[in-house]
Structures are given as structure tokens and as C-alpha cells.
Amino acid sequence: MKFKVVISSLFVDGKKKNRGDIVDLTQVEAAKYGVNLEPHTEPKVEPVEKPKVIRKPRVKKVVKSED
Numbered sequence: 001m002k003f004k005v006v007i008s009s010l011f012v013d014g015k016k017k018n019r020g021d022i023v024d025l026t027q028v029e030a031a032k033y034g035v036n037l038e039p040h041t042e043p044k045v046e047p048v049e050k051p052k053v054i055r056k057p058r059v060k061k062v063v064k065s066e067d
Contacts, residue, residue: 001026002040003039004021005018
């Protein structure tokens, strides 16, 4: 399960984690840090459809006759 660090700095497994960092721990491992971690859920990202680009039609060149 993923947890987010809530305090300014926290050492997890000998590595320094700063506020806002995401840490992957089990519930048992996270229990020893108490309120210094909060559960983190990934936000659902919906695909955004881009509008299709409409191009201008090609303009034909007008040939002037010399008559």
C-alpha cells in the first residue's frame, strides 16, 4: 500500500523522505510511523479526447491566359 509523508522529513529504511513523498509500505510497517504517514490513493485519470484539427482546403492557383 502507498503512503504519503506528512511531516517535514522522515527516515524510512535508512533513507530520508521529505514531506509529500510517496512510500510503498505494508500496513504493519506503516503502523510504527503512526500519524507521520497517511494513506495515498492514486487519482483516476480519464483520457482526454483532443478535438480533430480541421485543415483549410488547398487553394488552387488560377492560371491567367495571355489572350
